Amino acid sequence: MRQRLHARMVGMDALWHLALFGVLSGLLAGLVIVAFRLLIESVQMSFLADSNPENYEALAWWWRLLLPTGGGLLIGLVFQATQAQSRSVGVVHVMERLAYHQANLPLSNAIMQFFGAAVAIISGHSVGREGPAVHLGATAGSRLAQGLHLSNSSSRTLVACGVAAAIAASFNTPLAGVVFAMEVVLMEYVLASFIPVILAAVAATIVSRIFFGDAPAFDVPPMQLGSMQEIPYVLLLGLVVGCIAALFYYCLRYFSAVAKGRPLWQRTTLAGLLVGVCAVFVPAIMGIGYDTVNGAMLGQLGIGLLLLIVLVKVVATSAALGLGVPGGLIGPTLMIGACAGAALGALAAMLSPDVTSSAGHYAMIGMGAMMGATLQAPLAALIALLELTANPHIILPGMLAIVSASLVSSQVFGTRSIFMMLGEMRGLNYQDSPVAQALRRISVMKGMDREVVHCSRQLGAAEADEILRRQPHWLVFDCDKERAQVLAPADLARRLEAADGEGLIDLAAIPAQRAEALAIDMRASLQEALQLLRERQAEMLYVVNRADPDCCAVLGVLTEEDIEEHYRYPAANA
Template sequence: MLRRLLDPSRLSLENFRRELASVDALPQLCLLAVISGALTGLIMIVFRELIGLGALVLMPKGHAEAFEALPMAVRMSMPVIAVVLIGLGLGWQKKSARRLGITHVIERFSFHQGVMARDNWLNQWWVGAVSLLGGLSAGREGPAVHLGAGASGWIGQWLKLPHNSLRVLVGCGVAAGISASFNTPIAGVIFAMEVVMMEYTLTGFMPVMLASATGAVVTQLHFGSAPAFMMPGVIEPGLLDIPWLLLMALAIGVMAGGFIRLARLGERFTHVPWWIRLLIAGVLTGAVACFYPQVQGIGYDSVETILAGQASLDVLLALALGKLILTAVTVACGIPVGIVGPTLVIGAAAGALFGLGASALLPSLAGEPNLYVMMGMAAMMGAVLQAPLAAIMALLELTHSPDIILYGMLSVLSAALTARVAWRTQGFFVMTRQGSTQHPLQQPLMQALSRVGVGAVMDRSVSVTPAVITWERARVILDARPTWLLIHRQNDQRKADSEPGKSPMALLAADMARALEEHDQTGVEHDGSINLLEIPGKRLELAPIDLQATLSEAFARLDDQRVDALYVRHITAPMMHRVSGIITREAIENYYR
């Protein structure tokens, strides 16, 4: 057994790729998950230190969110300068390179099998820093998810791993990014599975958990284990708080639905030049910041002020309504900012306002104010993302109070349902449907086929041959006992791949064996040739597909090319490849059954 495990052939990269194509390659995926989590944690340390370095230069006392301490003219001009820099930096690039953050990660995961774009990843570094330091209403979890997912995906792309494992790696980067941002490893796992991957499977769950935990450990070694928000004391809810919490959840659900609708308005104003939309977001943010600088940045310092009971009524209103509008308008204007952090701040302010109202109306029955603050944060997050489980887990990890879960469940679910029903909207990050009545990851067939690489199902017993060969050559080919013959209809294999009507064909080796047997029975010497395109047998038109592809990609390609089989090719050098196997429509259907 030990000798088998240490066999050099099993330790090769080629064998590693082959094992990852299977649906149950858990040991290999877990190893990659640890690497992914550690890399994401290191990237988050670098990103947060980059923000800190910028704060040392631009902000009073080096505090990244000390906008209140800046002169009015400075804090008003900073958002305008930020959008100008973003416009100059992104304006000359192609439109696809401007897509950043969680939305971009979901798009690459859903429609590109987790293959991440380099230009977008590089842009995320400086756009994220400029947005946060420039005082736009933005969060750092969007850059964290994008940077983590991109770096993790590149591990798989560099190793040329099959796309089914690449998708898991992207999920690992997402979880580790959220975990490193909020110091909430469980919420990171649930966020990745509920918002990005949209599925719960053992193959995905275990690696994502490992990556999230590893990312949290790496960042805690550098920043410490303190949560994102410091709770002033233990929250002790009571059953009499439930009616008030439900009313608060209804109000927050309406706010969340309005936020999503407002953020989506940008899709109706694409005719407005991009630079004008950028200036609108910058000028509007600067105008509000003139009076309420608390709306700038992420706003975590404002949450701590609210939890300490030191926020005035007008500041709470500015955070609940002003920050909601500013964040939504910033997104609608085409500025790729993170929205999870701002939604937590908005929810905290809305919850505090409701808590003050409840205390004023029925002081003897209303619970302590911080209960409403924390419930408001979770309710707004769950309603905006339509990810109730992630919001509840974040609430548990931020408060370290399991007694609060019942009240969190009622608040989050009520708010999420209200947003969905009242505004007829789905989660903020649900992708626009592309040529389908249903999101690809909401189709059970495509979900199942995306978990497996073609390498796990294809028939590897293939011999490549020209169409015309000698009888003696046919006998040599059959001695290798192939199942399929891949027949090139012309000598130049590269042209065969590109010219219509010249693609290879597949023939069962048994058909050639039958023709050879009939030829032997005639007693004719084997000095002639055989045309494999003319002997009796069932031939299949073929189209190429890469060895890294998933079964979902293979299934789609079969439909697009209108063929019944694909030959799987492994690119060994530019313009050069070798055939690794053949996969038929029947093999895919049998696997799914």
């Protein structure tokens, strides 16, 4: 049944199956994200004043110091006692598994992410929950794909579905979730994946709205640019946020470098201590900080406090994430951008009577600019702005600020996507050629030659004649779990003509050009097949179903020429 399902997945109706699985992965990811959020908020409401999950400011100063420190120590001790391969978490972990492990995300890492991030956020660390949500959503899609024994290319699509579902459920922004999955995590736009990814984002958004309502993540005030005379201030905001994004990038890089070679529990405890010291003086940096974002949008915070929050939040979040606290950085970047935007908007209103837009307008633009510059994902940031505000008037100033911030950060200060930087510090390389990206989307089941016969090494004349009547392209024999011999049927035909009709024909002994083939699983992509051919210097591959230990059938044969047909230009007609 699994083999038939996989065969249908590479057929003409595969999109129907992927669409259905996209909905399932979205529902599953949405439920996981809801459980994650409910766990965090229920614990926060049990000990914070007024049952407000954001009210860390009401804690005594010594609680603000000890809570993150104790949380960091607890996280470090638990992670230290866990196997090293289970400690890798977050968006970078998802990108690593996509690039190097065929989109197979282990459940153990997701469990560590779930509880590790919950402890970090509850204890007031300056981290967000969206990054962990991406990991949890991606794992939901991956485990669904593994359970159904889908191809690796289909597994990548379901991981993208989980990522989109996570962002959609976290911010109530389904379209931004789709673009984020393509632009930030997959780093490619695949038209065949859009339908299942969109359905996953919609499904997760519905689940989130059932539990939390359809209100946006932030209290967004009316949004409209007062006049075209404010364009210079919007441009200035983009330039300033680009500088802040570069500062955040290099601070995080510094703390990540400091962390190398130190015991994990020491790193997370130090991170907690640094966050605690910052929180003693600026308690607004604790936790996710959505209450501070709302305060900035409503103009409730002074310029000096806003600028102080920006600087301290950059340091605290960089320290927490760089030293190994399993949290996210998307939420903190939004808070930093909102405070920077609100400060500049208030300052512009003081200096120029032409500025009539609210501080909340500039705060929202600053959020998009900071997100776009930090992640180097301008389209995802712009779509997020549009969905969060539900106001098309945000598009023009948002585009200007996001593009200018991204250009300043990348071209002036030499930054890249912050996830790419963190991955490269782990020794990972995400640079793929367009050919590799194209081949990764095609299953070996689609590229292989199916006209093969799996036969015994020794054949009688009648059996050999029957095989040749089927007109196969290849004969496969001496097959085990890893290797097989492959023979062209023409060689068998010549031997059969020369035989006297008696005795057995030994395919390994007759004069022929035999090739040694290596086994590859039916779920693999053509990129994996090409890599295996070149690394092992094999002449060809034979495709089997390794998910079924009792099945030793050869499904097809694959050569490098077969793979090249999927990316080379056809020869021009003379």
